[in-house]
Amino acid sequence: MPGEDRFSFGSRLKSVEELIGFGSRPPISLGQWQEKFRAMYGQRNAELNLSPSDIWLHLMEEAGELAADFRKEDYKKLWRDLPDVFAWLCAFANRTELLLEEVVWHKFPNVCPYCLKPESCSCIAENRSIMEDDALQQYRRKPYPETLDGWEEMFERIYGNVNTIQSSKGIGFHFMEEVSEVARELRREHHAELKNELADVLAWLVAVYHRAQAHQSGKPTTLSACIWAIYPGKCDKCGSCPCECENKARRKRRGSQPVEVQDQSSLPE
Ligand SMILES: [Zn+2]
Numbered sequence: 001m002p003g004e005d006r007f008s009f010g011s012r013l014k015s016v017e018e019l020i021g022f023g024s025r026p027p028i029s030l031g032q033w034q035e036k037f038r039a040m041y042g043q044r045n046a047e048l049n050l051s052p053s054d055i056w057l058h059l060m061e062e063a064g065e066l067a068a069d070f071r072k073e074d075y076k077k078l079w080r081d082l083p084d085v086f087a088w089l090c091a092f093a094n095r096t097e098l099l100l101e102e103v104v105w106h107k108f109p110n111v112c113p114y115c116l117k118p119e120s121c122s123c124i125a126e127n128r129s130i131m132e133d134d135a136l137q138q139y140r141r142k143p144y145p146e147t148l149d150g151w152e153e154m155f156e157r158i159y160g161n162v163n164t165i166q167s168s169k170g171i172g173f174h175f176m177e178e179v180s181e182v183a184r185e186l187r188r189e190h191h192a193e194l195k196n197e198l199a200d201v202l203a204w205l206v207a208v209y210h211r212a213q214a215h216q217s218g219k220p221t222t223l224s225a226c227i228w229a230i231y232p233g234k235c236d237k238c239g240s241c242p243c244e245c246e247n248k249a250r251r252k253r254r255g256s257q258p259v260e261v262q263d264q265s266s267l268p269e
């Protein structure tokens with residue numbers, strides 16, 4: 001799609017060389033998770049020439065599967081599908097050269113951006129507008145959570161209470177609403193709004209995770225553990241980092257092609 005490179009926000013991401021050899025431990029920070037997914041799939045996505053819209057379509061497909069699992073209360077499948085949404089969220093941030101940590105902190109700087117409460121917000125019922133940027137700016141000066149677990153705790157502290165009284169359908173629909181809002185801002189090329197909606201997708205993905213976890217206590221214990229269970233530093237399908245799925249498929253296609261006969265005249269009659 002023409003003009004999609006306008007969704008490059010200026011890269012401060014690490015080079016691929018720096019990313020490979022990340023080790024076999026789970027990433028700790030949200031930034032490391034994003035980099036981990038770039039090491040796994042950055043090359044493949046670049047070779048497939050996936051645009052931001054292509055990547056968001058992949059995410060929507062996975063989000064739809066997650067919504068179906070959630071509706072059917074099929075938690076076994078949900079633990080499989082939820083990490084895929086996170087993986088494509090990282091892919092989108094990588095493709096648009098956004099740092100998820102900065103994007104999410106801009107919207108949620110340790111307080112609810114609609115009421116400025118640092119915990120137990122219940123303003124969702126009041127349908128408020130987001131606070132003026134000046135009001136949020138002082139909160140953004142503090143460092144953001146150092147770990148994905150820390151982000152998870154922050155969202156739980158602010159929204160955990162109000163989410164416990166929401167229905168699962170309410171949470172699931174809200175998550176899908178945020179996914180569609182990114183699509184809208186992507187189509188309109190509204191960069192600032194797109195970043196805000198991207199932050200909302202992570203916030204509601206955490207809410208989906210917590211609701212699912214409440215239904216099946218004990219496993220997995222953190223969002224990070226849930227993602228690592230499916231993506232332990234390598235592609236879940238080919239088991240490689242970087243992902244080799246496309247290369248394997250290409251080799252397979254080549255291998256299944258019939259051998260060309262060069263000179264028909266030398267064949268026996
Ligand atoms: Zn609030």
Ligand SMILES: [Zn+2]
Pocket residue numbers: 235236237238239240243244245246
């Ligand atoms: Zn693969």
